[in-house]
Amino acid sequence: MHELRKDPILSRWVAVLKDSMPPTFYLEKNIEHVMYDAENNDCILCQGSEDKTPPEIFAIREIGTPPNASNWHTRVIPKINPVFQIEGDLGRKGNGMYDKMNSIGANEIIIESPSHNTPPEDMGISQMIKVITTYKNRLSELEKDPRLRYTLIYKDCGKTAGELFHHPHSQVIATPVIPKGIKGELDGAKAYFYYKERCIFCDILNEEIRTGERIIMETDHFIAFIPYAPRFPFEYWIMPKRHNCAFQDISEEEVKDLSLVLMTTMKKMRTLFKNPSYNYVLHTAPNRMPRKDHWHTLGEDFHWHMEITPYLVTKSGFEWDAEFYILTTSPEDAAKYIKEV
Amino acid sequence: MHELRKDPILSRWVAVLKDSMPPTFYLEKNIEHVMYDAENNDCILCQGSEDKTPPEIFAIREIGTPPNASNWHTRVIPKINPVFQIEGDLGRKGNGMYDKMNSIGANEIIIESPSHNTPPEDMGISQMIKVITTYKNRLSELEKDPRLRYTLIYKDCGKTAGELFHHPHSQVIATPVIPKGIKGELDGAKAYFYYKERCIFCDILNEEIRTGERIIMETDHFIAFIPYAPRFPFEYWIMPKRHNCAFQDISEEEVKDLSLVLMTTMKKMRTLFKNPSYNYVLHTAPNRMPRKDHWHTLGEDFHWHMEITPYLVTKSGFEWDAEFYILTTSPEDAAKYIKEV
Numbered sequence: 118m119h120e121l122r123k124d125p126i127l128s129r130w131v132a133v134l135k136d137s138m139p140p141t142f143y144l145e146k147n148i149e150h151v152m153y154d155a156e157n158n159d160c161i162l163c164q165g166s167e168d169k170t171p172p173e174i175f176a177i178r179e180i181g182t183p184p185n186a187s188n189w190h191t192r193v194i195p196k197i198n199p200v201f202q203i204e205g206d207l208g209r210k211g212n213g214m215y216d217k218m219n220s221i222g223a224n225e226i227i228i229e230s231p232s233h234n235t236p237p238e239d240m241g242i243s244q245m246i247k248v249i250t251t252y253k254n255r256l257s258e259l260e261k262d263p264r265l266r267y268t269l270i271y272k273d274c275g276k277t278a279g280e281l282f283h284h285p286h287s288q289v290i291a292t293p294v295i296p297k298g299i300k301g302e303l304d305g306a307k308a309y310f311y312y313k314e315r316c317i318f319c320d321i322l323n324e325e326i327r328t329g330e331r332i333i334m335e336t337d338h339f340i341a342f343i344p345y346a347p348r349f350p351f352e353y354w355i356m357p358k359r360h361n362c363a364f365q366d367i368s369e370e371e372v373k374d375l376s377l378v379l380m381t382t383m384k385k386m387r388t389l390f391k392n393p394s395y396n397y398v399l400h401t402a403p404n405r406m407p408r409k410d411h412w413h414t415l416g417e418d419f420h421w422h423m424e425i426t427p428y429l430v431t432k433s434g435f436e437w438d439a440e441f442y443i444l445t446t447s448p449e450d451a452a453k454y455i456k457e458v
Numbered sequence: 459m460h461e462l463r464k465d466p467i468l469s470r471w472v473a474v475l476k477d478s479m480p481p482t483f484y485l486e487k488n489i490e491h492v493m494y495d496a497e498n499n500d501c502i503l504c505q506g507s508e509d510k511t512p513p514e515i516f517a518i519r520e521i522g523t524p525p526n527a528s529n530w531h532t533r534v535i536p537k538i539n540p541v542f543q544i545e546g547d548l549g550r551k552g553n554g555m556y557d558k559m560n561s562i563g564a565n566e567i568i569i570e571s572p573s574h575n576t577p578p579e580d581m582g583i584s585q586m587i588k589v590i591t592t593y594k595n596r597l598s599e600l601e602k603d604p605r606l607r608y609t610l611i612y613k614d615c616g617k618t619a620g621e622l623f624h625h626p627h628s629q630v631i632a633t634p635v636i637p638k639g640i641k642g643e644l645d646g647a648k649a650y651f652y653y654k655e656r657c658i659f660c661d662i663l664n665e666e667i668r669t670g671e672r673i674i675m676e677t678d679h680f681i682a683f684i685p686y687a688p689r690f691p692f693e694y695w696i697m698p699k700r701h702n703c704a705f706q707d708i709s710e711e712e713v714k715d716l717s718l719v720l721m722t723t724m725k726k727m728r729t730l731f732k733n734p735s736y737n738y739v740l741h742t743a744p745n746r747m748p749r750k751d752h753w754h755t756l757g758e759d760f761h762w763h764m765e766i767t768p769y770l771v772t773k774s775g776f777e778w779d780a781e782f783y784i785l786t787t788s789p790e791d792a793a794k795y796i797k798e799v
Contacts, residue, residue, distance in 0.1 A: 279774030298781035396775030433620030434737030
């Protein structure tokens with residue numbers, strides 16, 4: 118027996134199975150288990166191979182070491198075959214009834230660790246703080262380019278999730294338009310704000326704390342929870358308690374706390390499913406969205422957060438095309454299973 | 459070098475590679491090749507196994523044969539573990555700040571052929587006409603239930619596409635809400651109609667015929683073409699020339715012509731990629747959308763069509779989450795390759 122649930126931000130209905138499947142159901146299926154147990158001398162992202170990559174754009178490194186030398190903690194390099202390129206103008210044009218423009222933007226690889234075989238959830242809190250700080254740097258820097266409307270930071274881990282390298286890394290894509298998946302979320306949050314005069318994410322935060330049944334972890338500054346109507350079983354979100362639309366305005370205290378929550382929850386999820394492939398995506402406000410101006414409500418209707426999705430199931434054509442997802446484990450059961458690990 | 463293109467209906471930007479990859483690029487990759495060369499005595503959808511399925515809902519069969527006997531051409535049965543069920547009331551309810559309802563609807567399997575091992579594109583025109591006629595029957599019947607808002611007919615072929623059975627079949631899902639993927643298309647077409655007072659699909663049809671560069675096939679009643687900004691390489695659409703929002707109002711002439719276009723284009727696509735997994739989805743107006751009333755413009759802003767998607771690539775997290783697709787073959791090249799087969 119299923120029940121239908123509506124995602125309050127996107128107005129997307131999903132069907133949730135009430136006689137929920139336990140995590141063992143997914144392990145029986147053919148899910149990809151991502152192993153990090155081998156060194157790889159050919160890996161160009163490893164420490165010592167700095168001369169095999171394009172020159173670095175940014176790095177957190179040992180004091181006194183020059184760019185592109187060893188002894189770094191995190192390192193940002195351009196993607197080798199980029200889809201978006203930084204040089205040129207936007208070239209917005211009509212083409213008969215259609216519209217096109219040049220593929221202006223940024224494509225960067227964030228190397229999360231000098232070491233090839235340390236899973237992100239085991240890298241240690243001080244390293245994770247450096248990764249999060251690198252995210253903050255890229256968002257702050259790319260926001261300065263007036264041609265770029267959005268900066269997306271995401272991580273693909275495992276072949277099913279479309280990973281590029283096996284070495285721990287994230288990716289940055291900055292685009293001259295707002296990607297449709299993000300636009301839908303921004304529009305949904307704006308419509309709610311117009312109707313309620315409250316941030317929908319703040320309301321979700323309060324509702325999740327009130328019921329508690331979908332929460333995986335709570336700290337001073339964050340909650341991690343399974344959303345009420347997710348796309349996939351065991352998809353979870355990490356959301357700051359303080360209202361803030363832009364990730365780059367995160368405080369030092371919050372960076373520490375986020376590192377702890379991200380590592381702890383990923384470790385639990387990894388243990389439960391024997392390290393499945395997954396991705397996570399940082400959802401933040403568009404570039405240059407005015408947020409300091411106290412005369413207007415701009416920035417009041419969005420709230421940055423992270424969405425983490427393990428790949429445990431194969432989508433059908435119905436899910437693909439109609440965007441009507443079928444959940445085989447209820448969010449409440451999924452939260453309980455992850456919490457108990 | 460990529461260029462960005464905007465889908466005019468969904469306002470979704472995609473990146474299109476201009477130094478386009480030829481079809482051989484996809485064959486080198488690990489795409490699934492769906493074979494139909496074996497009989498299967500255990501298949502419950504085969505002729506002769508009628509007693510192993512739930513009783514049929516509808517069938518096109520030899521004159522004089524009783525329901526659930528052999529000698530049928532197409533047969534519709536309920537899905538065995540349905541997500542949606544026909545009995546009960548909608549039970550719309552609040553749940554704190556969230557919304558839910560009962561999973562009322564229909565889940566049906568359309569068996570397209572009595573024979574296990576005939577690919578749809580080789581079943582012959584008279585059999586394909588019966589399949590299309592069965593689609594028309596299901597849409598007309600399910601539309602009568604006032605609880606159901608939308609009926610989606612789709613086909614998953616191959617494991618990658620999420621197929622349920624290997625025997626040629628399509629599926630019907632009728633839902634008490636409009637699935638988000640369809641809603642976005644309806645809203646986009648409505649916004650265009652509001653602005654231009656013309657059907658966006660009619661405009662696309664005229665534009666595609668005018669330029670001709672993305673057309674695969676044209677007949678008296680239909681065009682088959684690669685859309686200007688698709689999600690996937692070699693995705694193509696079949697669209698009737700006559701403006702008509704609802705598939706169930708298709709004429710007999712159009713049924714014949716559609717059968718020819720669907721079989722011919724699928725045969726070309728199958729030959730080009732050695733039978734990849736694919737799905738197709740029939741996009742039609744919501745149930746009971748008023749369309750006969752000449753006082754109003756209802757039904758003037760939508761235009762039924764079919765979308766056919768071969769699975770040649772794996773999506774990355776960026777494509778998944780941000781819905782920003784990267785096309786490795788341009789629509790113009792893809793149309794040329796399919797047309798030339």
